[in-house]
Amino acid sequence: MANVLSEQRKQEVLALGRLGWSLRKIEEATxxxxxxxxxxxxxxxxxxxxxxxxxxxxxASEVSTDSSKAASGVSTDSEDLERSSAxxxxxxxxxEPHREFIEHAVSLGRNAAAIWQxxxxxxxFTAKYPxxxxxxxxxxxxxxxxxxxxxxxSPGEECQVDYGEGPMVRHPETKKFRRTRLFVLTLxxxxxxxxxxxxxxxxxxxxxxxxxxxxxxxxxxxxxxLDNLKEGVIKPEFVDPTINPLYRDLxxxxxxxxxxxRVRHPNRKGKVESAVKSGQDKLRGLRFETLxxxxxxxxxxxxxxxxTRIHGTTKxxxxxxxxxxxxTLVPLPLEPFAYYEFGKRVVHLDGCVEVQRAFYGTxxxxxxxxxxxxxxxxRVRILDPRTSSLLREHLRERPGRYxxxxxxxxxxxxxxxxxxxxxxRVIGRSVETVCAEIFRNDGPTPGIRRIxxxxxxxxxxxxxxxxxxxxxxxxxxxxxxxxxxxxxxxxPSEPLSLRxxxxxxxxxxxxxxxxxxxxxxxx
Numbered sequence: 001m002a003n004v005l006s007e008q009r010k011q012e013v014l015a016l017g018r019l020g021w022s023l024r025k026i027e028e029a030t031x032x033x034x035x036x037x038x039x040x041x042x043x044x045x046x047x048x049x050x051x052x053x054x055x056x057x058x059x060a061s062e063v064s065t066d067s068s069k070a071a072s073g074v075s076t077d078s079e080d081l082e083r084s085s086a087x088x089x090x091x092x093x094x095x096e097p098h099r100e101f102i103e104h105a106v107s108l109g110r111n112a113a114a115i116w117q118x119x120x121x122x123x124x125f126t127a128k129y130p131x132x133x134x135x136x137x138x139x140x141x142x143x144x145x146x147x148x149x150x151x152x153x154s155p156g157e158e159c160q161v162d163y164g165e166g167p168m169v170r171h172p173e174t175k176k177f178r179r180t181r182l183f184v185l186t187l188x189x190x191x192x193x194x195x196x197x198x199x200x201x202x203x204x205x206x207x208x209x210x211x212x213x214x215x216x217x218x219x220x221x222x223x224x225x226l227d228n229l230k231e232g233v234i235k236p237e238f239v240d241p242t243i244n245p246l247y248r249d250l251x252x253x254x255x256x257x258x259x260x261x262r263v264r265h266p267n268r269k270g271k272v273e274s275a276v277k278s279g280q281d282k283l284r285g286l287r288f289e290t291l292x293x294x295x296x297x298x299x300x301x302x303x304x305x306x307x308t309r310i311h312g313t314t315k316x317x318x319x320x321x322x323x324x325x326x327x328t329l330v331p332l333p334l335e336p337f338a339y340y341e342f343g344k345r346v347v348h349l350d351g352c353v354e355v356q357r358a359f360y361g362t363x364x365x366x367x368x369x370x371x372x373x374x375x376x377x378x379r380v381r382i383l384d385p386r387t388s389s390l391l392r393e394h395l396r397e398r399p400g401r402y403x404x405x406x407x408x409x410x411x412x413x414x415x416x417x418x419x420x421x422x423x424x425r426v427i428g429r430s431v432e433t434v435c436a437e438i439f440r441n442d443g444p445t446p447g448i449r450r451i452x453x454x455x456x457x458x459x460x461x462x463x464x465x466x467x468x469x470x471x472x473x474x475x476x477x478x479x480x481x482x483x484x485x486x487x488x489x490x491x492p493s494e495p496l497s498l499r500x501x502x503x504x505x506x507x508x509x510x511x512x513x514x515x516x517x518x519x520x521x522x523x
């Protein structure tokens with residue numbers, strides 16, 4: 001006997017055996033091996049329940065072997081076998097008459113549910129869905145797997161990229177373990193791979209990972225084969241896909257082009273798929289405290305094991321093949337890629353687009369139309385969405401400010417300006433003069449808004465006070481909305497004190513500096 005059980009455990013096994021439990025069920029319930037339980041049951045005379053036998057068909061179970069029945073007119077063995085064969089023929093799959101149609105549908109990659117629905121609608125099929133499901137399953141198992149040829153590429157010609165699942169790493173901000181993403185770039189000729197870990201993904205991170213991989217390899221390939229993920233492909237299409245602008249410009253900077261694979265066609269990039277799987281298998285179940293620690297572990301495995309293996313297809317060491325391929329890679333540029341943000345904007349009625357709360361002018365004729373915008377910490381570039389040609393390029397401006405080239409400023413006053421002048425004339429002569437100076441100095445785009453703000457001060461302070469404030473602004477040489485508003489906020493009925501005059505002096509100084517800057521810019 002394999003094991004000696006205590007009396008209590010022994011009685012437990014015997015009780016379950018007398019209830020008719022199978023040995024497998026006894027093992028699952030008690031944890032006692034089937035061989036041990038079987039020995040105790042046999043010694044106690046309890047019938048051991050054997051494995052479940054497959055039930056014979058009714059026709060086969062009724063076959064008679066008694067020769068005396070033949071003489072008495074009862075069917076013999078041969079007659080019963082013929083009847084059982086006829087029963088088998090009668091129970092043949094209901095899909096057999098439609099074999100040709102089903103085989104053609106399976107060759108097109110259609111599933112069993114769609115085939116069954118077409119059979120019911122178009123061919124008067126009366127059987128249930130499981131009949132078609134079983135028939136399709138037999139056809140697919142008989143066909144066997146499809147052959148996939150090896151894609152052979154020249155040295156330095158192609159690389160393949162993809163994402164996979166990385167290990168669990170403690171996040172530096174939340175202090176909780178998070179699943180990382182595994183970025184893999186594999187060279188098509190040597191199968192040399194670069195594996196990088198990141199917590200999240202975006203258009204910029206996707207581009208930065210490519211740049212890091214190219215830097216590690218010491219060069220770039222001429223073609224990059226990728227999936228149709230949003231970080232790389234905005235609109236998947238086999239003939240003319242729309243590539244992410246940032247990703248496209250990065251590859252152009254390194255002398256490469258993107259070649260998205262066909263949708264749901266992973267075999268086109270099977271080399272990187274295999275590299276992703278091997279990387280995931282190596283990292284599965286591991287946890288790291290920092291991302292740097294996880295990357296160091298992955299790099300060590302890459303150097304000691306992945307690069308020194310003999311590849312199953314090429315029959316050569318990966319590092320040796322990479323040594324042959326490295327001289328054929330596209331040389332790295334001297335400067336790294338300048339990253340930027342991008343988006344789509346609609347040109348406002350004032351002829352400007354908004355980028356991070358600042359406004360930038362466009363050429364005439366673009367009001368109400370879409371444009372593409374790219375910006376970084378220094379410049380804003382406005383592009384034609386159809387041709388990607390540069391329309392305007394501006395230096396970055398602070399929020400609320402405008403950047404408009406002199407050639408884009410309108411020479412004519414907009415229709416609403418005449419009504420504003422009439423309102424200013426009603427209030428007073430000085431108010432009208434200040435509004436005219438604001439329009440002349442600031443232009444029509446921001447000027448109209450500042451004129452409206454100046455006229456709106458009359459509702460709060462009255463016409464008389466606004467007229468006197470504008471007269472004072474004209475005397476001091478600072479006819480601006482901000483100066484008039486500051487004057488009204490600090491002017492009392494009695495003479496001004498030095499502390500109340502300081503804000504006015506600051507406004508006057510800023511206004512004079514602004515006029516000097518604009519004069520230098522126009523010159």
